[in-house]
Amino acid sequence: MGLFLQTLIDGLLIGGLIIVIGVGFSLCFGVMHIIDFAVGEWVMLGAYTAFWMVRYFGRDPFVYLPVIFFLYMAIGYLIYPLIHRAVSGRRHNPALMGLVFTFGLASLIKGGALTAWGFHVRSVTTWLSGESLPLGFAVVPALRFAGFAFGVLATVAFMLFLKWSKIGVAIRAVAQDRIMAELLGVDTNRVSALVYAMYTGLTGMAGVLIGALFSIHAGMGLRYTTFAFFVVVLAGMGYVPGVIPAGFLLGLLQSLVTVYVSGRYTLLAVFLVLYGTLLARPRGLLGRGW
Amino acid sequence: MGPFWLAPEAFSEGVGNLLVGVKRISQARTSQILGWAMGMGLLLAFPLFVSSFWLRIATEVLMWAGLAQSWNIIGGYTGYLSFGHGAFFGIGAYATAILMVHAGWPFWPTLLVGAILSALCAAAVGFPTLRLRGAYFAIATWAFGEAIRQVATVLEVTGGAFGMQLPPFLNLPFFYEAMLIATVLTYLLAFLLLERSMFGYKLRAIRENEVAAEAAGVDTVATKIEAFILSAIPAAVFGGLYAYLITYIHPDSVLGPAITDLMVVMVLFGGVGTLWGPLVGATAIQLVNRLLWFLRGESTLYLVYAGVAICLVVLFMPDGLLGLVERRQLVLRPKENLRALLRQFKL
Numbered sequence: 001m002g003l004f005l006q007t008l009i010d011g012l013l014i015g016g017l018i019i020v021i022g023v024g025f026s027l028c029f030g031v032m033h034i035i036d037f038a039v040g041e042w043v044m045l046g047a048y049t050a051f052w053m054v055r056y057f058g059r060d061p062f063v064y065l066p067v068i069f070f071l072y073m074a075i076g077y078l079i080y081p082l083i084h085r086a087v088s089g090r091r092h093n094p095a096l097m098g099l100v101f102t103f104g105l106a107s108l109i110k111g112g113a114l115t116a117w118g119f120h121v122r123s124v125t126t127w128l129s130g131e132s133l134p135l136g137f138a139v140v141p142a143l144r145f146a147g148f149a150f151g152v153l154a155t156v157a158f159m160l161f162l163k164w165s166k167i168g169v170a171i172r173a174v175a176q177d178r179i180m181a182e183l184l185g186v187d188t189n190r191v192s193a194l195v196y197a198m199y200t201g202l203t204g205m206a207g208v209l210i211g212a213l214f215s216i217h218a219g220m221g222l223r224y225t226t227f228a229f230f231v232v233v234l235a236g237m238g239y240v241p242g243v244i245p246a247g248f249l250l251g252l253l254q255s256l257v258t259v260y261v262s263g264r265y266t267l268l269a270v271f272l273v274l275y276g277t278l279l280a281r282p283r284g285l286l287g288r289g290w
Numbered sequence: 291m292g293p294f295w296l297a298p299e300a301f302s303e304g305v306g307n308l309l310v311g312v313k314r315i316s317q318a319r320t321s322q323i324l325g326w327a328m329g330m331g332l333l334l335a336f337p338l339f340v341s342s343f344w345l346r347i348a349t350e351v352l353m354w355a356g357l358a359q360s361w362n363i364i365g366g367y368t369g370y371l372s373f374g375h376g377a378f379f380g381i382g383a384y385a386t387a388i389l390m391v392h393a394g395w396p397f398w399p400t401l402l403v404g405a406i407l408s409a410l411c412a413a414a415v416g417f418p419t420l421r422l423r424g425a426y427f428a429i430a431t432w433a434f435g436e437a438i439r440q441v442a443t444v445l446e447v448t449g450g451a452f453g454m455q456l457p458p459f460l461n462l463p464f465f466y467e468a469m470l471i472a473t474v475l476t477y478l479l480a481f482l483l484l485e486r487s488m489f490g491y492k493l494r495a496i497r498e499n500e501v502a503a504e505a506a507g508v509d510t511v512a513t514k515i516e517a518f519i520l521s522a523i524p525a526a527v528f529g530g531l532y533a534y535l536i537t538y539i540h541p542d543s544v545l546g547p548a549i550t551d552l553m554v555v556m557v558l559f560g561g562v563g564t565l566w567g568p569l570v571g572a573t574a575i576q577l578v579n580r581l582l583w584f585l586r587g588e589s590t591l592y593l594v595y596a597g598v599a600i601c602l603v604v605l606f607m608p609d610g611l612l613g614l615v616e617r618r619q620l621v622l623r624p625k626e627n628l629r630a631l632l633r634q635f636k637l
Binding site for chain 2: 029033034035037082085086095096097099100101103104105106107108109110111112114115222226229233237264265267268271272274275278279282
């Protein structure tokens, strides 16, 4: 019973962190109608950036969270025009060209990381590593809790931004109806660039915590790309609030399979549920997908 | 019209489509037929003239040309991107390896089993996702590709991450001829079914405007599933041939991410949705690939090259090499493209 509770808590805590990736990714799809195949690679890059910053400047990786957020925002903002160019050609199906572009980008980042940093597994230590909060019925590693807290805070802040700020309203308008938003004077191109930038920033930041929690290696992106796809399909593509239950579900699934079956089968289990969802409820568990 | 496995008359329609194509070929001019026959004869006699080094390269070029065409059927003609096409290649390779090693089968029937297996997988993946938007299909095929790699890594029968050793058969001319026949058949199939028959028109109608195609009476879902199955079969056959050629396979060599990457970049580079684009792209990319391998050795750098190539082609020549030739624009017009890009950056 203790093990079961511990597994559930671990799963929920990880789910909180995965939600951050899912929220940005889902919004990115809602606004731009493009799936970013590089999502896991941004996680990997965020983790590596934290690692190298700690290596060269010392201090705790958490200090660099805002730096990494703005760094990856800037990178995303600079990459967006390329995506825009890829989708705005006179092709019969421009969105597909965008897909191919992000697919190439993912391959490029992953190959670059593998070439530059090899297959070594690295890790960073934070002041919370090794600490834990005893809860009586279960022990919560402090770092996992910090990741969860970060996830919840970032998601809530992002949601509030979307809900109340003027730019947030514009973003939601573009996600709802692009042409209508354009007619009402929203610069959709700029909004898309901002959404992509915020998504890469959030994902890079999540990468820092993921890197602190688990190990950092160049091939880790695959896992998080899979997770992001899973979360977005379960939530319903482009339906941002659905990401929250889907993220927790993924955390639970991952942690239950790891504990009760084997860590080798987590990705397979994720794929199976993903396939089942596409088969039975393609518009997401809540049926609100795009 | 339903899928052919549900309706025999649809199957006979498919055969009829093929026959129409064959009839058109038989109406071609004698000089044309002679030209093609001579070209084919030269290709068949190729092993007599060259060293085994060049023969090996030619074999690989042929294989990639066929693989690229198999991706082109679903990605180019139908406009649905399969980012897990390498899985079908791997399924073919592992079917051949497992049947030959564990069941002691001879080589040829294993190709058939691989083809049937990957056709079934294509049907299973395509059935739920091809009735949705293209983004779902891209996600599902990508996930399928990764799932197959995971399966091959954890199973006992595939030898896990260590892979398996096939009975060695070191006869390069044999593999060259086999690849040649498989590639020619793939292109012939693509020519007959996609360029010269109703089926090809249906696929292109779906690519250009799916709603209009549906309104015109095309059963889009069934047609797309058929196209996906059709594209999975050659990939599996090449996988089986490749496994027997390299005699030692493991999840990275036949299910690695670079296989799908290369198929995509070859088709894009040559020209998406054209008959000869994949051949042009595969030849160019594979030759460059071997050159790099010769200069730099085996490294993860090829992922970078493939990624950069994909991005550049999408940005600067989305119609591929053939598109440049068709529009008589043999130059890339770098200035104009760069200016357009800078305009974009100003937002």
